[in-house]
Amino acid sequence: MTFLSSIFKRRSSAPVARDRLQILLAHERIAVGDGKDDLLAKLHREIMEVIKRHVAVDQDKVQIKMDRGAQCSVLEIDVEVPGLTDRPENAKKS
C-alpha cells in the first residue's frame, strides 16, 4: 500500500516536458516560419533602436532578460543612460 502510493504520488515528468515544449515551439515556429524574430526578440530590437536614436549607449551598460511564457512573457531591458541623470533608467514590457 505505502509502496504503491509512493509510486503514484510521484509527479510524472512527461506532462512537464509537454508544457515546456508547447511554450517553446509556439515561440520558435513564429521565429523560424517566416524568418523573422519572435515578438519578444522584435520588441527587444526595436526598443534598443529607439534608445540608441536618442542616446549613445554602451553595450556593457545594457542588460536584457527574457522569460517566454504561455500566457505572458517578460522582456526586461535595463539600460544605464549616461549624462542626463545619475540613475539607471528602467524599461519593462510584458
Next chain:
Amino acid sequence: MAKVLVVTSGKGGVGKTTTTAALGAALAKAGQSVVLVDFDVGLRNLDLVMGAERRVVFDLINVIQGDANLAQALIKDKRVDTLSLLPASQTRDKDALTPEGVAKVIADLSKKFDWVICDSPAGIERGAQMAMHHADMAVIVTNPEVSSVRDSDRIIGMLDSTTEKAKAGEKMEKFLLITRYDPQRAARGDMLGTDDVLEILSIPLLGIIPESPDVLKASNVGAPVTIAEPESAPARAYTEAARRLMGEKVEVTIPTERKGLFDWLFRRRVA
C-alpha cells in the same frame, strides 16, 4: 586559466549533450565555475536539457558577430550559481562560426571560468571541428556498440591532428566515457564489453554511465541528471567522472544488473 573541455563523439545521439549538462553541473556543484557552450548551430538542445530555453536572448553567433557581449549572452543557472550557459544559434548560418570568432569567445570565457565545456554537434564537419579546435582536453562519448566505437576512433584521430594543441605539438588529454551501458545486455554477452572498447580505443576511462530512465526524466523537467536526480545511478557515475576530471583518483565502477541501491555492489577496477 580555464580548462577547455570538448565533449565529442562523431556519432549522433550517443549522449554528448546529456553528458555536457551532467558533468558541467557536477563540477559546478563541487564549487568550480563552469560555462557550457553549445556548438550545435541550427539544432541547439543544450538549452532545453538545462531548462533555460525560455530565457535565451543572445547566442554564440551574436557574440561572435558583435551583436551582444558575453555578459549579455550568458545565462546563469537558477539552481547552481557557478554554472552558466552560452546557447547555440537556432536559425543562423553555420558559416558564421568563424575560427577567429570562436577563438576570441573561448579566450574570453577562459578568463572568467574554471571550466569551459563545449558540446560538440555530431559528425566530423565544421561544427565539430570548431568545438574541438581550442580544447585542452576531450571527453569522447561512446556507446558500447560497433558504429559508435568506430566513429570515436575517427574523432580521436582528429583530436590528435587538427586541433590547435595537436598543431603546436602538444598532447591533447583524452578520456573515454562509455554511456548508455546496459548491464543486462552486458551480462547476456550481447554488448561490447568495457574492456573491449578500452582495448580498441586505448585512451583512459573516465567513467561508465548506465542506461537509465532517470536521464529521460531529467531532460523532461529541464535539469541535468546530476541536479534532478543526484542519487540515481547515472548521476553518481557522472559525479564520479567529474571528480576524476578534477584529478581525484576514484575507482571506476561497472554498473551491474542489480537495480536501485545495490547497482554499485559489484565493483572492480578498470584501466
